[in-house]
Amino acid sequence: MQNYLEFEKPLAEIEGKAAELRAMARQGEGVDVGNEAEALDKKAAAMLESLYKNLTPWQKCLVARHQDRPHCIDYINTLFTEYTPLAGDRNFADDLAVMGGLARFNDQPVMVIGHEKGNDTKSRIERNFGMARPEGYRKAIRLMDMADRFGIPVITLVDTQGAYPGKGAEERGQAEAIARSTEKCLQIGVPLLSIVIGEGGSGGAVAFATADRLAMLEHSIYSVISPEGCASILWKDGSFAQDAAEALRLTAQDLVKLGVADRIIQEPVGGAQRNAKQAINSVGLAIADMLKELTPLKPAELRKQRRQKYLNMGDKALVA
């Protein structure tokens, strides 16, 4: 069952009609609908391709948040072996909005850490929709530290609308936890590569995405604020979210031009949500590639280059 986005409505109609014809044919009501259904399929495929070739920044936000997109857990289960989750911040709790643990990537031990949004009502609530509390960031800090001590590369998967804005989260030092996580990203002497698989929401994303290499899925976003939040502050009206999405330049394509992201990982036609297997595979290839680039570098070199990368950031402007 395909979950359609608002802008995919015309596509939904065509695909629906094709499915209807096939159902009729199976019941023997229509005699020769095969050709008609095939024509509709072709039309739908062409429409899908053109829709996704020309997604607006706002549409990309919707795609990046699509509930059927593969999430952190899907990438971990498919791309890694011997995944051994490690829990807790050794202080207060285990935050399920952040997954993390030891695993093997192509037999090489790695530390994998990521935001997990959940995929049904129960798991979404358990995982707080991927909005981490301080404990999530502190768990990540602990795991990055461990990886650093044992010379194991760190791979982070970013997918969060932002850090959780809650009472307890603030009381337990949400800001400090994020700041320390970003600091840890800049301190470790092992390769750190990060992939934005869906939403890169503000400081909650920076805490994991401050990396030697940052890759973004083709329709993922990374932004200082959500378009809705930006619209309600600058336009004083949240319904200007589409304008805000344009203005913020939050797409993977713009982020590569600005030098914030290093590479784009192509998604299947119609987005990762239409073919999770293919999207996950592409991410796997990109991880292998980036690891190969970074593995020869010594700890001091990695740290120096990573810091320099951020010091240099901001010298590229976009064309109007």
Next chain:
Amino acid sequence: MNWISNVVRPKINSLFSRRETPDNLWTKCEECGNMLFHRELTEALNTCPNCDHHMHITPRERFTALFDNGVFVEVDVPEPLADPLHFKDQKRYPDRMREARKKTNEKEAMLVAEGDLGGVKVVCAGQDFSFMGGSMGMYVGNAIIAAAERAVKLKAPLILFSAAGGARMQEGILSLMQMPRSTVAVEMVKDAGLPYIVVLTHPTTGGVTASYAMLGDIHIAEPNALICFAGPRVIEQTIREKLPEGFQRSEYLLDHGILDRVTHRTAMREELITITRMLTKKPPHVKGDLPAPTLEKPKAEDKAPEADKAASAEK
């Protein structure tokens, strides 16, 4: 850098402002409603002598009161690209910048200066809330990096006064990237073994709190400052309940272990002198204190008999 103009300007400015504002001008405290003499308020560094309410103070005013004899030299900050995203909401970003510059007579939302503080050379960075809400964009990032580099060069402590509504949305992702960039700057200071002290002032929120403002060796806040990651309104909308009195204010954060101290603005200079002198292993600042007590070794006959017993039991 024009040394003379930079050193002399603050003094001239203060002379002018004294002349332009007659002593009988009254200001109403926004907290307790008391009418305050302008001069009384200026002398108390914009805090209310009646209720201790801390009002806005510009970095320039703060530095003039902070550094020894009010003398400081501005540290140059590299100019970033202007409007790299060509950002336009209801106004164009360059127009907003022009307005902010006109309103504040400042170039940007952070001022960096070096000078003596209680005889110790320090570098200070002050965020200016009156300039577009103190928002952290590329200039602020550059300012923190310049401050850190200068501190490392001078082997001087870095003191940062934070005040901001968060990141500058008009610079999009590049404003967000000031979180890691400023963190690199903090690392430079720490790697050089130098103190990094953060003074959090009202308000310090969002990405500013979640980066350089929370990475200090010491966190001091001014009283009743709002200090948070997510603002109270966003939290109330999310959890749909009323937040307790004083939530996310300095004293609340002190209770929750996030700050080292809450200090009145008028006591800040002395406190910073005391701390920086200890961390840089300088002798105490001469300020009419009694000399340190001389500790005498106890004589044998002064020893309590119990202590003797305990000592022999150990053998």
